[in-house]
Amino acid sequence: MRTIAKKYPTAVVMLDLGAEQLSENASATVSTVLYWKILQWAGFSKEKKIARLEFTLDRRGIYEEFKTKYRERYNTEWDEIQNDPLIGVARAAEIVPFVLPNDFPTPESFRNLRFDDARNLRDLAQEIIDICIKTARKDNPDIENVIFFIDEAGQYVAPRSELILNLDGLARNLKELGRGKVWIAATGQQTLNEIVEKAAYNSAELNKLRDRFPIAIDLDASDIREITHRRLLEKSEEGRTILLDLYGQYGQALVSHTRLSGTKLFKGDPDAEIFARLYPFLPQHFDLLLELIRTLARSTGGIGLRSAIRVIQDVLVDKNRILGLGATTLADREISTLACVDDFYDSLRADIAKVLPHVVSGVDRSAKIFDGRPVIVRVAKAVAALQPIETFPRNAENIAALLYPALGSQSLVDEVKEALRALTKEEECGLKEDPQSGGYLFLSDAVKPLQKKRNEYVPTSSDFTRTKIQILKEGSSDHQLFRIQPSSKLEGSKEVKAAVKLNRNPVIAGNEDIEFRLEFIDSGIWDEKKNELLVSTASQAELKNSIVLLAKNDDALMDLLSEAIKSSEIVKDTNEGTVDRDVSQFLRAERRNEESSKDLAAAALDRALLDGLFVFRGKPTPVREVGNTLEAAIRNILGIAARDVYRYYHLAPIRLSTDAAEKFLSVERLDRVPAELDPLKLLVKDHGTARINMAHPALTEVLHVFQSKIVDFGGRLQGNYLQELFSSPPYGWTKDTVRYLFAVLLRASEVELYVPGADGPVRTPGSQAIEAVKSTVAFNRVGVSSRDIKPSIEVLDRAAQRLESLFGEEVLPMEENISRAVSRHMPDLTEKIGALPDRLRLLGLSGEDRANQVLGDAADLRKGDAGGAAAILGGKECQFLEEIIWARSLFDALESGAEADVRKATAVLASLDQLESAFPDISKSLLSEIDRDTAKNILLSDRVHERIPELRGIIRSLADKTSVRYLSEKNDLDVAVKNGLNSLESMPEWSKVEDEDRKEIASRLSRGLPETADESNPVRSLHDLVVFRRTLSGLLDELRAKIKNMVPRPPGPEQPEKYDAYLTPEALLGSQQRVIKTKEDLDSLIKALREKLEPLIKDNKSILIRGSQ
Incomplete structure (x- = not known):
């Protein structure tokens, strides 16, 4: 700067906006602050009224006269008092009438003067330049240049658009009025690019200001290091x-x-x-x-x-x-x-x-x-x-x-x-x-209310149970607990799985025959509870297949659970999207604390369970005796229990293919049955003839149980019942094995089958018998009975009573009357519910197979004039009656409005899943995991009609929360769209874009989203809105690029095409005229042209034939 000042005499004015801003108005424009700085730099007063007077006197050339009269009046110099707002104004009022008598005839006229500047920015800039040049030339008459250094400019103007525009206008006017001799340099704590990024509301104006200062000089850390070393660290x-x-x-x-x-x-x-x-x-x-x-x-x-x-x-x-x-x-x-x-x-x-x-x-x-x-x-x-x-x-x-x-x-x-x-x-x-x-x-003080709320929250017993179940179910990275369902192998062929409960609350639900029941008790009642379980697990039927795992409560564990619950509650009850950064950081820390506490609790649970005691059917076993880890102990005790629960499994410990029973019946002669179709060695040879060994333990047990059940249920058992019976404890065989065993009994003439569509009982292994045992589904509909058994009076009485309860008509307990009642009423009922399977499938509800089964069973019941209805309806337990009542109730509920509720719930939950996949933080605030699981379980249940009011309440609550969230997100989107449109309109290219294109761009931003969420599916509306909100930035970038591409480019001058040869007709044909009258004349002309042009074409030259000038 010294070199420049010597070569080009220059007046330098430095203004620090951070330190020298006007005390009475911290948001005064840069031009105003600079103007008063110039007046002070030129020697005028810091008091505005006096400075204005001094400037006027100086401009009229009587400022020195004013100072002389002051000196004569007060015997001191004016410079000593000019900055005093009290005494300076009072004394100036006494002198002014002597130098400006026409303007201020009395001291009061000046003393009472009030004024406001009404100059525009251009006039003010010109006045600033004039004062600087005039003042500087007092010391150096050659000065023609002025440089204004304005420090802290970026931080001063960034928060307010009017300050930005004022600085932009000041710089432009100084440039235009100074004509290359007036420069302005602005400094800041960071670059204008950084300021633009921080000042989102004024980014468009700051971008313009950045263009006003094209020359940038940045300091970095290496510069600071060098300066520091030279000044301080030598x-x-x-x-x-x-x-x-x-x-x-x-x-x-x-x-x-x-x-x-x-x-x-x-x-x-x-x-x-x-x-x-x-x-x-x-x-x-x-x-x-x-x-x-x-x-x-x-x-x-x-x-x-x-x-x-x-x-x-x-x-x-x-x-x-x-x-x-x-x-x-x-x-x-x-x-x-x-x-x-x-x-x-x-x-x-x-x-x-x-x-x-x-x-x-x-x-x-x-x-x-x-x-x-x-x-x-x-x-x-x-x-x-x-x-x-x-x-x-x-x-x-x-x-x-x-x-x-x-x-x-x-x-x-x-x-x-x-x-x-x-x-x-x-x-x-x-x-x-x-x-x-x-x-x-x-963390800031903003989180103190949340911290207080967290610390004051007292977890309930249900909180502890829910959290403990969650930890047991999910485990941790080091302790899996029950993240994987307990399982074990029985006889090397059957995989046995177990459900898990905490007391009576499911941890891992499922229709498993064996369950683990976890019970945590205080140390003081350990022996009492242990003795109680030794008795109850041996005597109570409900605990017969339960493995109780008794563990001691731990105060440290309860503290960890309490910490996790408190953190979870405070995170759950606070919407992170609507809070400031400090609160958001607190919530993330609490979420991390919840995870950490759960990990530690998982380790504590693992230790407590490993130190616990298994009790199964009155026998206690310390956990550590059967495994060094909890997973190993669970697996081993389950294997021990499985042998007791499935005590007959060893009679048929095989896993047959689905078609084993079919293939067995398809073989015409027993002596030709291959070994793979006789894995249990049920066939023996007697005097060279193959026969079925009815003394085999598996067949003996099945026939004994089957005949005892026939006596209890009356005449006939359904195939689905038999498959469930022998696939459950104490057998646990696969359903394929069960069908295979009954196929063997059929061939041994011990049972007969009642196949749908058959005219009578099937007693031999033919095509109908093969179809009956072909699959689990087919066998479900097959009736099985011992040979030549008729229904008893008790069976007939039960069948008649059930028909009365079903159709409301008195039926006599006689086979004929029972058959007649079924034939009269069942067609109307099956016609009524005939469309139920398709209706359930279209609604996405479970129960389609069950409804089809009901319709199939109803059709089978009517076959043969319903001659077998008494045996089916008269058993001690009649599954068909329960199924037909279920189907009728479900149909009536759908007809009464449940279908609409189901459709709405399905659509809303599907939209919620879609929302969760993209924005999990939003979906969790709309519906709790418990309510969502409840709603989905209702829709997955084939008894959905019994829980319609509960489903309706969950969906209504979700819709209400979603509508409120939609309004909030819509307001934020409207502001973002408005700001986005403003940023597009501030582009220099915007004014060059056609009106039709502007409307099209504006329409893409508006999108036409409704003001309120769709009542039928508000979650879908919220999803669409949030997606648009999150992609708005990308859309704006796309539109900016599109606007720039819409501006037409000026056309360039057309370049004439160049050719290798230019020929005239005279050069081709000669100067003489040629007359063509015959075909020979035409051929001659063409030959002459070919001779002229062919050499040029062979050289790949382009030719232009021009007309004669």
């Missing part, structure tokens, strides 16, 4: 030698212990020269300190790049007396001591307090709580100093690296980790770990 040759020796001894450890990770602020390890040059700082200290200063400057406007050196001075020698009495400055410490991040905090404490007051408060509380433990206080200060830099990873390793105190010291990582644990454990400190926001941080 060492003597002796000191430099000492530092190089220290680096030689401890340099490797220094590099290892001060290395940062996960941040761009660390650019590599220092060598010996750099270390000695920058000591007591390291290169990363400068980058970190500069980034910290920049971050604070963006928020406060108080300090910036120019003040980095001042901050370093404070760190070194406490130049501004920031440290307390008795504090040792860095410059006074031992020669091996390094600058640390807590030193930065001490020097910048006041500036951090302006931006993040809660952080400083957190450090103060930590210092009070951990008085006498300096390492913890240093760690708290380190977190506080790093917290303003959102992108810096505040983990234990980086904090330890930045707190490394001196060369030769040991690593502080372990001490820092312990300090962080102590700080996070002490709730009053407010320190939490949130990896999403950079690591450890102090």
Whole structure:
């Protein structure tokens, strides 16, 4: 600047908007602040009224006369009093009538004067230039140039669009009026690009302002390091030698212990020269300190790049007396001591307090709580100093690296980790770990109400049960608990699975024959509860197949569950999308605490269960006796229990193919049955003839049980009943095995089948018998009975009563009457529910197969004039009656409005699943996991008609919450769309786009979303709205590119096409005229043309034949 000023005489005016803004109006325009600065620079008063008077007197050339008269009147110089707003105005009023008698005839006329400037910005700019030139030429008549340096301009104008426009207009007017001789330079704490990114509301205006200042000069950390080294860190040759020796001894450890990770602020390890040059700082200290200063400057406007050196001075020698009495400055410490991040905090404490007051408060509380433990206080200060830099990873390793105190010291990582644990454990400190926001941080006062609410929440017993079930079901990374359903192998062929319950609450539900029942009790009643279970598990039918796992309650476990519940409740009850950043960080920390507490609780549960006791059918077994791990113990005890539960499984321990029974009956002769179709060795040879061995234990047991059930149920048993009977305890055979055994009994003439469509009982292995045992579904509809058994009077009586209850008509207990009643009423009922399977399928409800089964059974019941109805309807248990009543009730419910409820619930839940896949945080706030599971379980149940009111309530609650959320999201979207459209309209190309294209662009932004959510499916409406909101930024980018492409480009001049040869008709045909009368004349002409043109064409030359001129 000195070189420029010497070569081109220039007046330089410097304005610091941060320090010299108008005290009575902190938001005054830049032009106004600059104008009053110019008046003061020119020697005029700081008081506006007096300055205006002085300027007027100077312009009229009577300012010196005014000063002379003042001197004569008051015997002092005017310059001594001109800035006094009280005495200066009063005395000026006494002198003004003598120099401006026509304008101010009396002192009161000036004293009572009130005025406001009404000049436009261009006139004001011209006046500023004139004052500067006139004032500067008093010292140097050759001055023609003016440079205005305006400091802190970016931070001053960024928050308000009118200030931006004023600075833009001022710069433009100074450029136009100065005609190359007036320059304006504006400085800021960060680049205009950074300011534009931060000031979202004024980004369009700031972009224009950026174009007004095309020349940019940026300072970076290396510049600051160089300046700092030259001004503050120069060492003597002796000191430099000492530092190089220290680096030689401890340099490797220094590099290892001060290395940062996960941040761009660390650019590599220092060598010996750099270390000695920058000591007591390291290169990363400068980058970190500069980034910290920049971050604070963006928020406060108080300090910036120019003040980095001042901050370093404070760190070194406490130049501004920031440290307390008795504090040792860095410059006074031992020669091996390094600058640390807590030193930065001490020097910048006041500036951090302006931006993040809660952080400083957190450090103060930590210092009070951990008085006498300096390492913890240093760690708290380190977190506080790093917290303003959102992108810096505040983990234990980086904090330890930045707190490394001196060369030769040991690593502080372990001490820092312990300090962080102590700080996070002490709730009053407010320190939490949130990896999403950079690591450890102090929470603001905004979270105190939430923290109080969390700490005051008292978990209920249902909370503990629900959370414990969730942990048992999900486990953790180290303890799977019951994440995988317990299972074991029986006889090497049957996989046995078990359900799991906590007391009576399902953990892993399922229609399993064996279940684990977990019971946690207090140590004081352990023996009493144990003795009670030894009796009840041996005597009570409901506990016959239950393995009770008895475990002791643990206070530490209850504390962990309480912590998880409290964190879960506070996260669940607070919408993270509507809170500020600090609360959001608190919620993320609580979510992490919930996960951590659940992991620890999973470990505690695993230990408690492993130290527990299995009780099965009156026999106690310590868990650790059957396995070293919980998973192994569960698997082993399940295998032991399975042998007792399925005590007859060993009679047929096989897994047959689905078609084994079919193939067995398809073989015409028993002596030709292959070995793979006789895995149980049921066939024996007697005198060379193959026969079925009815003494085989499997056949003996099946026939014995079958005949006893025939007596109980009367005449005939359904195939589905038999398959369920023998696939359940105490047998556990597969249904394919059951069908195979009955196929063998059929061939042994021990049973007869009643196949749908057959005229009578099937007693031989023919096509109808083969079809009957072909599959599980086919056998379900088959009746099985012993040979020549008739229904008893008890069976007939039961069948008649059931028909009365079903059709409301008295039926006599006689086979003929029972058959007649079925033939009369069943067709109408089956016609009524005939469409039920298709209706269930279209609605997506379960029960289609069941409804088809009901219709099939009803059709079978009527076959043969319903001759077998008495045996079917007269059993002690009649599954068909329950099924037909179910079908009729379900049909009536659908007809009465349940179908509409089901359709709406299905659509809304499907939309909710779609919303969750894209925006899980939104969907969880609309419907709890319990309600969602309940609704889905209702829709999956084939008894949905019994729970329609409950389903309707859940969907209504979901719709109400969704509608409220929709309105909130719609308001946010409208603001975003408006801002987006404004940003498009601010583009220079916008004015060049056709009106029709503008309308099309605006219509793409409006989208036409409704003001309120669709009542039929509000979740789908919310999904569409949120998707549009999240893709708005991309759409705006697309539209900006489209607008730029819409601007037509100026056409370029047409280039004439060039040819290799130009010929005229004369050159081709000669100057003589040629007459064509015959075909020979035409051939001659064509031949002549070919001879002329063919050589040119062979050379790939282009030819233009032009007409004669």
